[in-house]
Amino acid sequence: MARAPRINIPHADKLVHFFFYFILVCFAVLAARDSYKVHFHLKKTLLYAVLFAFFYGILIEVVQYSFTVDRHGDVLDVLANTMGALAGMLFIKRLISKGRSLN
Numbered sequence: 001m002a003r004a005p006r007i008n009i010p011h012a013d014k015l016v017h018f019f020f021y022f023i024l025v026c027f028a029v030l031a032a033r034d035s036y037k038v039h040f041h042l043k044k045t046l047l048y049a050v051l052f053a054f055f056y057g058i059l060i061e062v063v064q065y066s067f068t069v070d071r072h073g074d075v076l077d078v079l080a081n082t083m084g085a086l087a088g089m090l091f092i093k094r095l096i097s098k099g100r101s102l103n
Helices: 012-035 042-067 075-097
Strands: none
Touching (some): 012 042, 012 075, 042 075
């Protein structure tokens, strides 16, 4: 049986990292907003979500570098994670500040 040709997109994994951390920050802020309706502070929540995503991304890369044989840590993954987290922050900030209902 013939195999389908593989499509090779250079650095496609960086797009995946960006997307996952974008979603992580968006979901974290929306979950906090849903859980703490009365005491919800957008700026604090955004800061905490982005800081968590940033340090979590670094931790994952350090673990990959230090404790695995078939994976390696990559500074560019940390950069993609951080950019995704910041993009998620900007997206949610804009979405919520426009007063749109997210229910």
